[in-house]
Amino acid sequence: MDHQIKEEQGNHIVLLQGEVDLESSPKARQIMLDAVGRGKKILVDLASVTYMDSSGIASLVEAFQRAKKKEIGFALVSVNPAVLRVLHLARLDQVFIIHDNLESALNADL
Amino acid sequence: MSHRDSNEKANPLLTHNFPARAKELCDTRSAVRNFLTHCGCVSTTVEDVVLAIDEACQNIIRHAYQGETDEEIILQIEREGNDLNISLEDKAPEVGSDCMKPRELEDIRPGGLGCHFIRQVMDEVSVGPSPSGRGNILRMRKRLE
Numbered sequence: 001m002d003h004q005i006k007e008e009q010g011n012h013i014v015l016l017q018g019e020v021d022l023e024s025s026p027k028a029r030q031i032m033l034d035a036v037g038r039g040k041k042i043l044v045d046l047a048s049v050t051y052m053d054s055s056g057i058a059s060l061v062e063a064f065q066r067a068k069k070k071e072i073g074f075a076l077v078s079v080n081p082a083v084l085r086v087l088h089l090a091r092l093d094q095v096f097i098i099h100d101n102l103e104s105a106l107n108a109d110l
Numbered sequence: 111m112s113h114r115d116s117n118e119k120a121n122p123l124l125t126h127n128f129p130a131r132a133k134e135l136c137d138t139r140s141a142v143r144n145f146l147t148h149c150g151c152v153s154t155t156v157e158d159v160v161l162a163i164d165e166a167c168q169n170i171i172r173h174a175y176q177g178e179t180d181e182e183i184i185l186q187i188e189r190e191g192n193d194l195n196i197s198l199e200d201k202a203p204e205v206g207s208d209c210m211k212p213r214e215l216e217d218i219r220p221g222g223l224g225c226h227f228i229r230q231v232m233d234e235v236s237v238g239p240s241p242s243g244r245g246n247i248l249r250m251r252k253r254l255e
Contacts, residue, residue, distance in 0.1 A: 019139075022168050023132035051139070053164050054227060058220035065220075082157060089230050090223050 020056030032063035047078035174202035
């Protein structure tokens with residue numbers, strides 16, 4: 001798994017790439033928790049994540065809950081269909097705010 | 111890993127043995143994807159079965175072996191008509207059938223989703239003692255449409 005962090009219009013954009021599984025999810029978790037710790041709205045771009053298992057989903061949930069506790073916006077962007085399927089199985093597609101693209105995420109109020 | 115092609119008498123079969131370590135799961139997923147694609151499964155079925163096997167392997171590593179180890183996981187997939195029969199065998203202490211109980215989804219918290227995913231995407235799931243006399247065997251069945 002690779003990642004990039006960008007800052008745009010006062011948001012932290014976390015781009016994850018590749019497969020987020022038991023081996024890589026601790027790194028994904030730390031990247032997202034560090035981003036939440038910076039105190040700005042977090043947009044997690046999942047367009048290039050081709051596979052995510054329950055440990056990756058757990059990382060998303062933990063970061064989302066940490067952001068909520070700190071009253072920081074947290075949303076998912078451009079979710080790859082493979083990841084959306086797993087979010088749907090966990091019924092988390094109704095819990096996370098999900099934007100189709102970065103432009104709509106940047107313009108949204110969280 | 112062995113991969114036997116279909117002929118008139120034998121069903122397509124994949125056998126894949128690997129140490130119970132997280133770094134092995136990427137290659138395992140690739141082996142399963144290649145085998146199921148070779149068997150003519152549609153991509154949604156391939157990804158569902160890959161997820162179930164991956165989650166089952168994680169449970170074996172985390173809960174049966176209680177952490178990474180060089181002890182083996184033995185994966186076998188056989189296509190029998192319109193069924194995929196999958197088994198995952200370990201050499202860990204007996205876990206009991208309660209280990210496959212999913213948790214309530216209304217409780218939104220990190221973790222504990224693996225069993226839920228397995229039960230959602232597979233048609234039959236059972237766990238019991240390995241016929242070898244040591245370890246556990248998880249059997250899963252997926253009916254192909």
